[in-house]
Each structure stands twice: as structure tokens, then as C-alpha cells.
Amino acid sequence: MSQTNITHWGNLVEAIAQQIEQARGQVRQAVNNAMVQSYWEIGRLIVEEEQQGESRAAYGKQQLQQLSRQLTERLGKGFDVTNLRNMRAFYQAYPIRDALRLELSWTHYRTLLRLENAAARDWYLHETIHHSWSARALERQISTLYYERLLASKEKHPVEQEAEAQTQPLAESAKDYLRDPYILDFLNLQDKSYQESELEQAIISNLQGFLLELGKGFAFVERQQRIRFDDEDFYIDLVFYNFKLKCFLLVDLKLGKLKHQDIGQMDTYVRLYDEQRKGEDDNPTIGLVLCSEKSEAVVKYSVLSDQKQLFAAKYLPYLPTEEELKQELEREREHAVKQLTLQAQQEAEHE
Numbered sequence: 001m002s003q004t005n006i007t008h009w010g011n012l013v014e015a016i017a018q019q020i021e022q023a024r025g026q027v028r029q030a031v032n033n034a035m036v037q038s039y040w041e042i043g044r045l046i047v048e049e050e051q052q053g054e055s056r057a058a059y060g061k062q063q064l065q066q067l068s069r070q071l072t073e074r075l076g077k078g079f080d081v082t083n084l085r086n087m088r089a090f091y092q093a094y095p096i097r098d099a100l101r102l103e104l105s106w107t108h109y110r111t112l113l114r115l116e117n118a119a120a121r122d123w124y125l126h127e128t129i130h131h132s133w134s135a136r137a138l139e140r141q142i143s144t145l146y147y148e149r150l151l152a153s154k155e156k157h158p159v160e161q162e163a164e165a166q167t168q169p170l171a172e173s174a175k176d177y178l179r180d181p182y183i184l185d186f187l188n189l190q191d192k193s194y195q196e197s198e199l200e201q202a203i204i205s206n207l208q209g210f211l212l213e214l215g216k217g218f219a220f221v222e223r224q225q226r227i228r229f230d231d232e233d234f235y236i237d238l239v240f241y242n243f244k245l246k247c248f249l250l251v252d253l254k255l256g257k258l259k260h261q262d263i264g265q266m267d268t269y270v271r272l273y274d275e276q277r278k279g280e281d282d283n284p285t286i287g288l289v290l291c292s293e294k295s296e297a298v299v300k301y302s303v304l305s306d307q308k309q310l311f312a313a314k315y316l317p318y319l320p321t322e323e324e325l326k327q328e329l330e331r332e333r334e335h336a337v338k339q340l341t342l343q344a345q346q347e348a349e350h351e
Contacts (some may be wrong), residue, residue, distance in 0.1 A: 016173050027310045033102045036109065038098060043091030046084065074148050078185025081266075082228065089113050093121070104128060106170060106182050107135040107197055111142065120147045176248040202336035203329070204237055206255055208243060217244030218316045236269055244318050247283040248273055253291065258298040266302040274304075297329040 012067040047066075064081055090109055094100060097332075104112075108128060115121040124147060128138050165273035204223070221239040228234070238251035240290050250269050254262055266287035287302035299322040305313045320328075 021340070029102075031183065032105050035106050035183070036100060036102055036104070037097070038186075039087045039106060040091055040097060041096065042084070043087035043089070046317065047089045047091055050088075074190040076185065078182065078188075080228070083182075083348070086110055086113060093118075096204075101125065101129060105135055107188075108138055109139050110182075111135060115142065120277065123147055137240060185252055199333075199336055200237075200253055200255060202339055203332050205253075206332040207251070207253070207328070208238055211240060211320075214320060216320075217242045218245060221248070224238075227269070227276060229268075229272050234265075234269060234272070236273075240320060245283060246281065247315075248278065248285045249319075250285060250287045252287070254289065254291045254292065258289070258300065258343070262289055262291065263300060263302055268305060269302065270302060283314075284309065284310065284318075288325070290325065292329055292333045297326045297333065299325040 013278060021198065030280055046067075049063075057151050063070065064084055067080045068079050068084055071084075090113060094109075104125070112121050112125055124138060124142065125135070128140075131137075133141065206222070208220060212220060218240045219242070221241050225236045225239045227232055227236065237253045240249040240251070241247070242249055250266065250270065250273060252262070252266055266289050270287045272283045278285055284307045286307075289300045289302055291298040301319070301322065303312070303315075
């Protein structure tokens with residue numbers, strides 16, 4: 001191919017890429033605008049309904065739950081009581097529809113609503129627009145008390161430089177946008193395919209089969225199950241129920257080295273599951289953290305401190321040992337890598 005043809009081809013690729021990127025940006029903005037305005041309108045409808053009722057407290061406890069249940073049955077996820085309350089608070093914080101800033105996403109607004117200080121909320125809103133902060137960047141600035149530190153500092157410039165440096169790596173990518181559970185809920189899309197890498201997906205699929213084939217009472221519940229706490233979403237890779245132990249088993253897979261926070265995260269999952277999902281007749285939930293490194297796998301059971309005696313006395317006979325799981329995880333990783341490599345080779349041959 002001549003230099004002229006190469007240049008022409010490069011220009012064609014660039015022109016097509018720009019067209020697609022522009023179209024994707026328009027779709028993203030359209031979804032964002034529709035979502036923000038719809039949730040504001042839902043908030044308005046809820047507030048007006050409350051004002052007609054005899055008791056706002058009674059409405060919040062009873063009718064909001066009924067509304068959540070009926071909307072979920074009809075429209076899918078995204079209408080739990082917490083999110084409906086957020087919509088109500090959204091309207092109350094920004095009661096003038098024409099004043100909504102559609103540059104911000106629903107995730108931006110949810111983050112801003114956690115601020116009780118109206119002046120701080122307004123300041124962060126305008127700074128987010130001015131600096132084009134992603135929702136993650138806004139979260140970072142609030143968590144580091146940027147507004148408060150700026151007010152308290154005589155020298156503003158060093159604080160602003162630090163904030164700018166912290167924000168730079170937090171730009172939101174298209175992939176991050178598609179993984180936003182609120183976007184997926186609004187569009188009524190399944191979110192599971194966005195939550196796993198190909199290697200994770202392959203390993204988890206094989207481990208799911210391994211646990212079910214043990215013959216020790218495991219029943220599969222759900223994959224990538226979402227639980228929510230304080231407006232934050234957590235995803236559990238695999239959830240099982242063991243009929244012999246009468247308890248849930250939560251499995252979380254990490255690709256890479258086991259970190260201290262991984263165990264802490266599983267402890268959080270276990271605690272939340274006991275609070276939100278465990279039945280009165282169920283035994284305490286247990287967690288299982290799997291870390292699949294290239295050289296060595298690490299497996300740890302996670303139980304809350306007050307349940308360790310129960311775990312040792314009753315649970316262990318029905319659970320695979322950490323060593324058995326470690327060996328299986330190493331086998332499954334090797335098998336998954338071979339599968340994906342073969343798949344990649346076959347795709348390359350067809351191109």
C-alpha cells in the first residue's frame with residue numbers, strides 16, 4: 001500500500017471513528033437527560049401525593065413500599081424504596097425543573113443529595129460542571145472535604161492543585177458509563193455481562209459447576225447478585241444456599257493477589273446478607289474469597305468473629321477445604337486460559 005493510500009485509509013478510519021464517538025456521545029446525553037428529568041418528575045409526583053395524604057410518615061413507611069413493589073413488578077429494577085426516596089429528595093432539593101443542569105448524571109445528583117449543607121451542594125454542582133468532573137471524581141472531592149478545606153485555607157492555590165491532581169485519573173470511560181447500575185436499571189437492561197471479565201466469567205462458571213457437583217447440599221441461587229447499602233451497590237460473584245447447613249454461601253473471585261481489604265469486603269457482604277436476605281430459620285451466612293494469581297491461588301473462608309465456633313463445629317464437614325478449593329481454582333484458571341487462548345486463535349483464523 002502506497003503512502004498516499006495509507007494516508008487516505010487513516011483519514012477514513014479517523015472520520016468513521018469520530019462519527020461513531022459523536023453518535024455514542026449523543027445517545028449517552030439523551031439517556032442522561034431523560035433519566036434526570038424523569039426522576040425529577042417522579043420525585044414531584046411522590047411529593048404531591050404525600051401532601052394530599054393525612055400523614056407523611058405513614059406514607060413513607062407504607063405507601064412508598066407498595067409503590068416500589070408495583071413499579072418493580074411492572075418496570076424492573078431501579079425502583080426500590082431507597083431510590084424512590086432519592087427521587088423525592090431530588091425534587092425537594094431542586095424544585096425548579098428549568099434550573100436542572102443536564103450536564104450532570106443521576107449518579108452526580110445522588111452524590112450531591114448526600115450533602116446536607118445546601119451551600120456546599122451548590123458549590124460542588126457548579127465546580128463539577130466547570131471542571132467536567134465524573135461522578136467518581138465528584139465523590140473523591142467530597143470525601144476529601146475539598147469544599148471545607150478550601151474555605152479554611154488562606155492559601156487556596158495548593159488546595160486547588162491537589163484537588164486537580166487527584167481528579168485527573170478519575171475521568172469516566174464509556175465502559176464505566178455502561179457499568180453504572182442506574183443506567184442499566186433505567187434502560188431495563190441486564191447488568192451481569194458488564195460485571196465480569198472473560199477470564200473471571202470462565203473461572204466462575206467452572207467453579208459453579210464444581211461446587212454443585214460436590215454432593216454436599218449446595219443449590220445455586222444467583223450470579224453477580226446485587227445488594228445495596230447506603231446508596232452503594234455491591235456485586236457478589238456467586239451465591240449458593242446449602243440445604244444441609246441451612247445457610248447462604250457467598251463467593252467472591254479476585255484476579256490477582258489477596259489483599260487485606262478483600263477479606264474486609266467479604267465480611268461486609270456477609271453482614272449485609274445476614275441483615276437483608278437471611279431468613280429467621282437460616283444459620284449465619286458464610287463467605288468465600290478466591291484469589292487466582294498466575295503462580296498460586298489463595299482461598300479464605302470469611303466468617304464474622306461471633307460465628308467462628310459455629311463454623312468450626314458444624315460447617316466444615318459440609319464444605320470443601322481451603323486446600324481442595326485452592327487446587328480446583330488453579331486447575332480452573334489453567335483450563336480457562338487455555339479455552340480463551342484457543343478461542344482467540346480461532347477468531348483470528350476466521351478474520
